[in-house]
Amino acid sequence: MLPPLIDPTQEEALLQIVPCPPVSTSDHLNWTGIQVQHHQPPVWENREHSMTQHCVVVHHSSQTVQGERIINGRKQEEQLDDGQVVILPATAPHKMCWNGQGDFTVLMLDPPHLARTAYESVDGDRFEMIPQFAMFDPLIYQIGLALKSEVELGANNRLYAESLATLLSAHLLQRYSVWKQILPSNQKGLPKHQLRLILDFIDTHLTEELSLETLTATVQMSLFHFIRLFKQSTGLTPHQYVQRRRVEMAKKLLNQQNLTVLNISKQIGFQSSSHFSNIFRKYTGVTPTSYRKY
Incomplete structure (x- = not known):
């Protein structure tokens, strides 16, 4: 008998395999191709199941948690x-039991979205993800921390989140799939x-919410190749380029004394004035208020 197929993006289905809802999720942020959940479950054991999404689990536990995992019939x-x-x-097929308090983030990648990334970035039109028991991968860990932070901040920065999702997809295809990535030189x-x-x-829509899906549709290119070629052309990722252009626009608007910093942050597409101030300082070395005084 086949194990039940669970859609972990749906809370009712998710509670069939975890004992409590996630602490936080990206549900309300409407990211394309990826969903993020942060969990802190108690001791529990779930039944064997499979999932509709590719799932990458990033552990944050301050204390070592003992467990037993079964993937595709292999136990460890x-x-x-x-x-x-x-x-x-x-x-x-997967099953897991814990003997301690868990603390982990699940990065869920939509299979069709990952397949689109794979279409031009691997040799062949088919690939198979290779399951991995608990291991260390610094890049995946840093991506997980960054996405967890975005969820906790509640800042709907789609371009940044989707760029991280594409980077994660490319890394998984390169390191943990049966096909090796081949890049034209x-x-x-x-x-x-x-x-x-x-x-x-980008300049025309700079004040709007931009997504990688929108940008790639404009040039009719896959996500993976677009990000790589865009950085080759500009020296920046799409997310970095958009941020820099918004900072340049902000400099001009700061010369208009009738506009508050809050008004400017909204005009150039930032979620909050604090987020705007942090990004402005990152690229200029000063806060918007200090810049206006010069």
């Missing part, structure tokens, strides 16, 4: 420490007409 005793990650491919960035098209599009 685990000592789960801060920084360890587990990779659970979609539809892979002769490409020097976006063609000039596409670069001008996307830069003009």
Whole structure:
């Protein structure tokens, strides 16, 4: 008998395999291709199941938690420490039991979204994710921390979150799939007409909420290749470029004394004045208020 297939993005289904709802989630942020959940469950054991999403589990426990995990019929005793990650491919049968308080973040990747990333970044039109028991992968851990922080802040920075999701997807395809990534070595960035098209599009829509999906649709390119070629062309990721352009716009608006910092932050697409101030200081070395005094 096949184990039940669980959609972990739906709370009612999720509670079939965890004893309590997540502490925080990205549900309300409407990110494309990825959903993030932070869990702190007590001791528990779930039944064998499989999931509709590719799941990457990032552990934060300050104390080692003992556990036993079964993936695809293979059993392994685990000592789960801060920084360890587990990779659970979609539809892979899985079972887990814990003997301590858990503290982990689950990064859930939509299989069709990952497949679109794979389409041009791996050799072949099919790939298979390789499950991984608890291990250390510093890049995945840092991506997990960054996404967890975005969820906790509640700042709907879609471009940043989706860039991290694409980076995570490319890393999983490179390191933990049956196909190895093959990158053309002769490409020097976006063609000039596409670069001008996307830069003009960003400037025109700079005050709006931008997503990677919108940007890639503009140049009709896969997420993976767009991010790579955009950085080759500009030296920046799309997220970094948008932030810098917003800071440049903010400098001009700060010269208008009738506009408050709060008004300016809203005009250029920031969620809050504190977020705007942090980003402005990151790129200029001073706060917006200090910049206005110069």
